[in-house]
Amino acid sequence: MRTQLGPFLFDEHGYNLGPVTQGKYVAKSVTGSLQPVSTPRGDMIEREIKLQFETAGEARTAILAAGAAPLKCRRLQEDALFDTSDESLRRTGCALRVRSESGRSLLTFKGPAQASRMKTREEHETVVSDGDVLTRVLESLGLHVWFRYQKFREEFAAEDATIALDETPIGTFVEIEGGERAIEFMARALGRSESDYVLDSYRGLFLQRRERLGFTGADMMFADEWSQHSS
Numbered sequence: 001m002r003t004q005l006g007p008f009l010f011d012e013h014g015y016n017l018g019p020v021t022q023g024k025y026v027a028k029s030v031t032g033s034l035q036p037v038s039t040p041r042g043d044m045i046e047r048e049i050k051l052q053f054e055t056a057g058e059a060r061t062a063i064l065a066a067g068a069a070p071l072k073c074r075r076l077q078e079d080a081l082f083d084t085s086d087e088s089l090r091r092t093g094c095a096l097r098v099r100s101e102s103g104r105s106l107l108t109f110k111g112p113a114q115a116s117r118m119k120t121r122e123e124h125e126t127v128v129s130d131g132d133v134l135t136r137v138l139e140s141l142g143l144h145v146w147f148r149y150q151k152f153r154e155e156f157a158a159e160d161a162t163i164a165l166d167e168t169p170i171g172t173f174v175e176i177e178g179g180e181r182a183i184e185f186m187a188r189a190l191g192r193s194e195s196d197y198v199l200d201s202y203r204g205l206f207l208q209r210r211e212r213l214g215f216t217g218a219d220m221m222f223a224d225e226w227s228q229h230s231s
Helices: 039-043 056-065 131-140 181-191 202-213 225-229
Strands: 003-005 008-010 016-021 044-052 070-082 095-101 104-114 119-128 144-158 161-168 171-178
Touching: 003 161, 016 095, 044 056, 044 161, 056 144, 056 171, 104 131, 131 161, 161 181, 181 202
Parallel strands: none
Antiparallel strands: 003 008, 008 016, 044 119, 044 171, 070 095, 070 144, 095 104, 104 119, 144 161, 161 171
């Protein structure tokens, strides 16, 4: 099933198929100066920063003005972090995450953070056809969910970088992932400097802000997730 949002047509997984012209869409590959980031999947190293914005509208306008192209449309992501009973993953700075979005699931392992002025760590990720079965397998192996969090995400492509616009229960963030120079360039294009870089995980940010924002539960969840669909 295809959905048109503004001048662009998206497939059932949320990927941008290209602009619609006179009722027809022109197949689009992001090439030339606009290329989705390939670094994390190539050398298995994730490099990223976050930047905070007041609103999703402000962030979206800034991203498009910086020359990024729509890549994936806005959708709900539901993430669950797994660990052993003795917290061996957390104690070593690692993370095992199952993400559900748009009818599919992703299994991601992240290694300890490396010394860097950007958030840099080893990452391995694969698509899983049945997230419920995967969860049961992980639980059968002795792992359990220790933190859940939600966000609405839409993505944009720029040269050697992917930009994610995240609407979360604790605020709006723009996450830039890719090559170091591409991240620096995009951050400057968004009017930000290195002093604005946020390197904390969403778990860390949630712990810092939950009391001030009035959260009483242990997870970062929308009180009424579907009320967040309009932005």
